[in-house]
Amino acid sequence: MIEYGRNSLGKGLQVFEPVIVGFPSRERMHQEDYPGVRIGERAVLRSGTVIYCEVEIGDQFQCGHNVLIxxxxxxxxxxSVGSSSVIEGYGSIGDxxxxxxxxxxxTHTEIGDHVFIGPAxxxxxxxxxxxxxxELKGPVIGDFAVIGAHATILPGVRIGEGAAVAAGAVVTRDVPSGxxxxxxxxxxxxxxxQMRGRKE
Structure with a gap:
């Protein structure tokens, strides 16, 4: 594993090489000392993964191959984050x-807890x-929401708690809960x- 910056890596971390953590952002590129990443316990990082600086990740996180955060x-x-996914930063993903x-x-996307996002x-x-x-404003995805495969969600759209987006849909306006x-x-x-009551 290649490390940049000051990193805090939790106990039981499994790393399958090659992996890079703490990679400098553009504003940190010419600094020798800067905050790296903080990763909780029992995480799994698979080969090809690159995690930039100033990222905080909780316990039992795992990713597929070639993930960029x-x-x-x-x-x-x-x-968990699947193979070849790109998380552009400046946002949050829940538990x-x-x-x-x-x-x-x-960037600027907020994803709640217990959310499922399908492939592509x-x-x-x-x-x-x-x-x-x-002017950038990502979507806000509420807790327990489900996003189907190949769906597209436009900027600033809010997906309500427990709401769903069908596979291949192009979402241009808010989707209320239910x-x-x-x-x-x-x-x-x-x-x-079949999709009601996921919170229970």
Missing amino acids: RERMRIGRNT EVRIQSMVFVP AVLTNDRYPPTGKP KMAVGVPATLRDLPA
Whole structure:
């Protein structure tokens, strides 16, 4: 494992080489001493993973191969990130979240607890690209929400607690709790009976 910056790595960390932790952000590139990463206990980092500086990760985190996690990201406990996913930083991911392979999470995104995000889902943060940083606003995903495979969620959209997004949907407006977004552009339906009560 290659380390940059000052890192705090918890007990029982498993690393499958090659892995890089504490990689400097652009603003840290020319500094010799800067905050690295903080990783909790019993985490698993698989080969090809790169974690930038100023990232905090909870206990029992694990990732697939070739995962990129950018700077200033907070990730909770018992959360997993699938192979070839990109987490762009400056946001947060809660506890017991399942992010499948090839998912893109942009900067300024907030993901709650117990969320499921299917493979190749794309979250976005720039409605009229390219704009400057002050204009960027990622989605907000509530606790227990489900995002299907290949779904696209536009900037600033809020997915309510326990709400769902169907596979392949393009979500342009908020999805309230108890609703499901389906289609292109997505329209709202009642949540299927099979998906109700996940919180229990």
